[in-house]
Amino acid sequence: MRISISSDTAEAVARSLVVPLRERGYEVVIHGAPRPGDDPQWAVCSAVAARDVAEGHADQVVVCGWTGTGASIAANKVPGVRAALCTDACTADGARRRNDADVPALGLRLTFEPLLKEILDALFAAAPSEDAEDRENVARAGRLDLRRGDEAGDRP
Numbered sequence: 001m002r003i004s005i006s007s008d009t010a011e012a013v014a015r016s017l018v019v020p021l022r023e024r025g026y027e028v029v030i031h032g033a034p035r036p037g038d039d040p041q042w043a044v045c046s047a048v049a050a051r052d053v054a055e056g057h058a059d060q061v062v063v064c065g066w067t068g069t070g071a072s073i074a075a076n077k078v079p080g081v082r083a084a085l086c087t088d089a090c091t092a093d094g095a096r097r098r099n100d101a102d103v104p105a106l107g108l109r110l111t112f113e114p115l116l117k118e119i120l121d122a123l124f125a126a127a128p129s130e131d132a133e134d135r136e137n138v139a140r141a142g143r144l145d146l147r148r149g150d151e152a153g154d155r156p
Contacts, residue, residue, distance in 0.1 A: 002057070006031035006049035007064035008042035008071065011108040013116055014064045020120055021062075029058060046074035046105075050081045053102050060123075061103045068107030075103045079145050082138070088115065089122035096126035100138045 003026045007014035010033040021028050029052065032038050032045030039045060042065045052058035061081075065071035068085045075083035083103035084095035087110065095101035104123055111119070129135070 001025070001059045002027045002029065004029040004031060004049040004052040004058040004061045005034075005064070006045040006061075006071070007033050007108065008040050008045060009064075009066060009108060010034050010040075011064075013106070013108050013111050013113065016113055017062060017064070017106075017116065020117060024120075024124065026060075032064075042070040043074045046071040047078055050075035050078040050083065050103055054078050054080045062106060063103055064106045064108050066107065066109050068105040072103075072105035075105065080142070082141065086119055086123070087111075089118040092119045092122040093126045096123055097129045098134050098137075099141075100128040100134075 003021055005017055005028060015034055018028050018030065031049045033040035046063040046065070049061045049063055053061045061075070063071035063075050063083065072083045072085045075081055081103050082099055082101045083105050084099055084101035086092040086095055086104040086106060092104055095104060104119070106119065
């Protein structure tokens, strides 16, 4: 499995993300500040990494930023991507199960290594829900990408 990661800073947590992923047997592709010569701006490196999953070059993506908010916003601008800011293991689990999020966003300001491990464990243990309501919500969100501004058909 191939995982792309991006970060707008070369914080210790962003650098340490590579090791546990490789230990899990993943091929890791790095974008942004941890890769010399890459553009470290969150809008750029997060979108580049998100395109990896949208275009099938990666199976999963993890985007990182100081708060993770900008990284999540940039990744969500890539059509077909569902990014979610994951601040803890419970949120990461729910993002994957309920929202079928394929791009977790991490805030480097508050994520420390033991918490990073918990978040990764939750992400990789979770599978997308098979619940009909959850699946319909994910499909509905996907249709919003296609209609840009015409969500009338998706109003309750």
